[in-house]
Amino acid sequence: MENEKPFDSTQGKQSVIIEIRAGAGGDEAGLFARDLYRMYSKYATGQGWGQRVLDSNQSDIGGYKEIIFELQGPGAFNQMQYEGGVHRVQRIPKTEKQGRVHTSTITIAVLKKPNKREEIIISPSDLKIDTYKASGPGGQYVNKTESAIRITHKPSGIVVTSQSERNQLQNKENAMSVLAAKLLQAQEEADLSKLTQARREQIGWAKRSEKTRTYNFPQNRITDHRIGKSWHNLEKIVDGDLEPVIKAFSKLENKE
Structure with missing residues (x-):
């Protein structure tokens, strides 16, 4: 990670795991x-x-x-929790010779990493662990040893991988972190399904959306479809100035 900062073991700090996956749009989706x-x-x-990268697959x-x-x-989790969903970009790709605007999508999942009070117990007998050689863009191997890890949680069918580190033990630790977060999310969703429909909608309306946000570069505008709000200065926001967007959801949450 370009701006990677070491982790602190101090208690009381929130951790959030974010997964970004390219969707429709081919190479342009990967660039987005x-x-x-x-x-x-x-x-x-x-x-x-x-911050640290747990796994990546480059184009x-x-x-x-x-x-x-x-x-x-x-x-960290409180501010990032509403970033999940389908994000759409409208812009002219660098590879586009005709100057046409293309639409591409990516999906984002936001997972709360369990803290000690929310500890997820994972039995070793429930795991299938495979090792393989880490690969880079184009499929070439980047490590001669089988340092990459694939873990399958047999009861749930959840599969996680990690190949960002050269050390197999570190990759295993990273993969287990992602698995624990996914199991916590599954547990919370199961609890949510037991609530009344009205309460379920209040809690989950913004966290799982098929149409979350559109980044329209020709019009210099970002629109969040869940709250019907738009912001200009798109380049500034994409350059890391997320404060206006984060604040909009914080205000909405406080009203509720």
């Missing part, structure tokens, strides 16, 4: 995934949060097919 990863990374740096032209990273610091 890279842009939003950088946006969150720069915002985290401005907040003084620790041939420098974008990301997928990147999973962790942010740690005061308010």
Whole structure:
């Protein structure tokens, strides 16, 4: 991570795991995934949060097919929790010779990392662990040893991978962090499904949306479709100035 900051073991700090995956749009979607990863990374740096990449899969032209990273610091989950969903970009790709605007999408998942009070118990017998050689863009191997890890949680079917570190033990630790966060999310969603429909909508309306946000570069505008609000100065926001967007959701949450 460009602005990577060491983690602090001090209690009381929130950790959030963010997964960004390229969707429709091919290479342009991968480049947009890279842009939003950088946006969150720069915002985290401005907040003084620790950050590290847990797993990534780069495209041939420098974008990301997928990147999973962790942010740690005061308010990290509270500020990032509404970033999940489908993010759409409208712009002219650098590879477009006719000057046409293309629409691409990425998906973002925001996972709260369990703290000690929310500890997720994972039985070793429930895990299938595979090792393999880490690969880079184009599929070439970047490490001669089988340092990459794939963990399958047999009861849930959840599969997580990590290949960002050269050390197999560190990759395993990273993969287990993602698995614990996914299991916590599954547990919280199961609890949510037991609530009344009205209460369920109040809690979950903004966290799981098919149409979350549109980044319209020709019109210099970002629109969040869940709250019907738009912001200009798109380039500034994508460069890490997320404060106006974060504040809009904080105000909405306080009203409720």
